[in-house]
Amino acid sequence: MTLKVCKFGGTSMADGIAMSAVKKIIESDEKRKFIVVSAPGKRFNGDTKVTDLLYACYDELKEKGECKAAFQSVRKRFESIVKELNIEMDISSVLDETEERLVKENSSDFTASRGEYLSARIMAQLLGAKFIDSEDVVFFKADGQLDGEKTYKAISAAVAGAEKAVFPGFYGKDVKGKVKTFSRGGSDISGAIVARAVNASVYENWTDVSGFLACDPRIVDNPRKIKNLSYKELRELSYMGANVLHSESIFPVRKANIPIVIKNTFRPEDEGTAILPISQYKPDGNVVTGIAGKKNFTVILIEKSHMNSEIGFIRKVLSVLEREGVSIEHIPSGIDTMSVVVDSDEIEGYKLEQIIEGIKNDAEPDVIRVMENVALIATVGHGMSSSIGTSARLFNAMAAANINAKMIDQGSSELNIIVGVKNEDCEKCIAAIYHEFFG
Numbered sequence: 001m002t003l004k005v006c007k008f009g010g011t012s013m014a015d016g017i018a019m020s021a022v023k024k025i026i027e028s029d030e031k032r033k034f035i036v037v038s039a040p041g042k043r044f045n046g047d048t049k050v051t052d053l054l055y056a057c058y059d060e061l062k063e064k065g066e067c068k069a070a071f072q073s074v075r076k077r078f079e080s081i082v083k084e085l086n087i088e089m090d091i092s093s094v095l096d097e098t099e100e101r102l103v104k105e106n107s108s109d110f111t112a113s114r115g116e117y118l119s120a121r122i123m124a125q126l127l128g129a130k131f132i133d134s135e136d137v138v139f140f141k142a143d144g145q146l147d148g149e150k151t152y153k154a155i156s157a158a159v160a161g162a163e164k165a166v167f168p169g170f171y172g173k174d175v176k177g178k179v180k181t182f183s184r185g186g187s188d189i190s191g192a193i194v195a196r197a198v199n200a201s202v203y204e205n206w207t208d209v210s211g212f213l214a215c216d217p218r219i220v221d222n223p224r225k226i227k228n229l230s231y232k233e234l235r236e237l238s239y240m241g242a243n244v245l246h247s248e249s250i251f252p253v254r255k256a257n258i259p260i261v262i263k264n265t266f267r268p269e270d271e272g273t274a275i276l277p278i279s280q281y282k283p284d285g286n287v288v289t290g291i292a293g294k295k296n297f298t299v300i301l302i303e304k305s306h307m308n309s310e311i312g313f314i315r316k317v318l319s320v321l322e323r324e325g326v327s328i329e330h331i332p333s334g335i336d337t338m339s340v341v342v343d344s345d346e347i348e349g350y351k352l353e354q355i356i357e358g359i360k361n362d363a364e365p366d367v368i369r370v371m372e373n374v375a376l377i378a379t380v381g382h383g384m385s386s387s388i389g390t391s392a393r394l395f396n397a398m399a400a401a402n403i404n405a406k407m408i409d410q411g412s413s414e415l416n417i418i419v420g421v422k423n424e425d426c427e428k429c430i431a432a433i434y435h436e437f438f439g
């Protein structure tokens with residue numbers, strides 16, 4: 001039988017009503033056998049996600065050696081969920097054990113992971129499904145990367161014979177045997193890992209929106225919905241700020257060609273967005289698929305006469321960033337100029353000064369300048385490579401909106417055009433590009 005892995009995000013787990021909707025969705029399709037859940041998210045505007053409550057617990061724990069006060073809010077959230085669901089479960093004992101273990105483990109990752117752990121315990125009880133603790137089946141290597149081989153084996157062994165199983169998302173175990181989390185939003189990655197391990201026919205990612213939109217709806221009213229995305233387009237858009245799905249989620253499923261479908265828990269009949277390998281991807285005729293932007297980049301601009309003929313110049317510059325442990329986003333270049341674009345968070349404090357000094361010493365440029373507060377905007381779509389005049393349209397739209405492009409980079413696959421603009425022009429630029437391509 002074909003089987004589906006379903007991941008339910010924070011709003012789908014926010015309270016008893018949402019969890020009941022989740023149960024209905026799972027039970028409406030017998031292929032939905034393996035479930036991955038997030039911690040309860042916000043119930044209303046201004047509410048706090050359980051994961052954030054847990055980070056506050058850890059702050060208290062660090063200070064006082066216990067976290068009674070902060071854990072009280074976590075306790076209340078889970079007790080009220082169990083009450084609303086009206087299930088037989090001694091949640092108080094589970095919460096007591098959890099609080100004890102928080103103190104014993106005394107780690108930020110362990111504390112943060114308990115939202116998913118408790119959510120999954122409740123969901124397993126609600127569905128009458130097997131609970132599989134991710135710390136027993138998801139493993140990280142010493143360098144912090146997922147140990148895929150060991151993880152996939154452990155998951156397929158754990159699900160053997162189970163009619164239905166629920167996994168907590170967001171965490172696994174490191175080489176020292178300690179619980180370790182992915183980065184924020186990482187339950188999406190956990191869902192993809194389970195889908196890969198059980199060789200699912202589809203990975204359904206249930207959230208509170210009916211799929212990807214061509215741009216952020218806070219910038220443009222009612223942007224067009226995207227029906228199909230390729231893995232590559234998804235990666236570009238989610239990396240650049242379209243935050244429906246964690247940008248790392250495609251890696252586990254990509255090798256096995258498992259499609260991801262984004263669905264809305266609160267409008268399950270909506271079609272959603274399918275994210276497909278290129279072999280199954282059906283373009284919907286638009287030149288551009290989507291536009292996304294991210295603020296706060298720093299550009300280091302370097303000039304040196306005859307840079308083009310100085311063998312090893314770029315290597316010298318990049319070695320400085322490598323030495324400082326800074327990852328590079330883009331490297332647009334000219335004959336005698338090159339720029340290095342980095343995430344401003346990566347070079348906080350004295351790091352930027354050290355990088356500048358390093359480049360001056362090692363590469364001896366004529367000029368080195370720094371441009372801060374730059375937003376990068378990615379216009380993405382497979383349709384762009386076969387359509388002449390796309391960049392002309394894009395830059396005309398920016399000119400008409402009176403926006404200066406500080407940097408331009410087109411990927412060699414012609415899948416994207418990235419422009420750098422001032423942070424304050426970010427939204428205006430996304431809107432101008434959207435209106436040009438979508439009317």
Ligand code: ASP
Pocket residue numbers: 009010038039049051052115169170183184185186187188
């Ligand atoms: N609960 C975690 C977070 O808030 C992970 C997730 O929801 O995917 O980031």
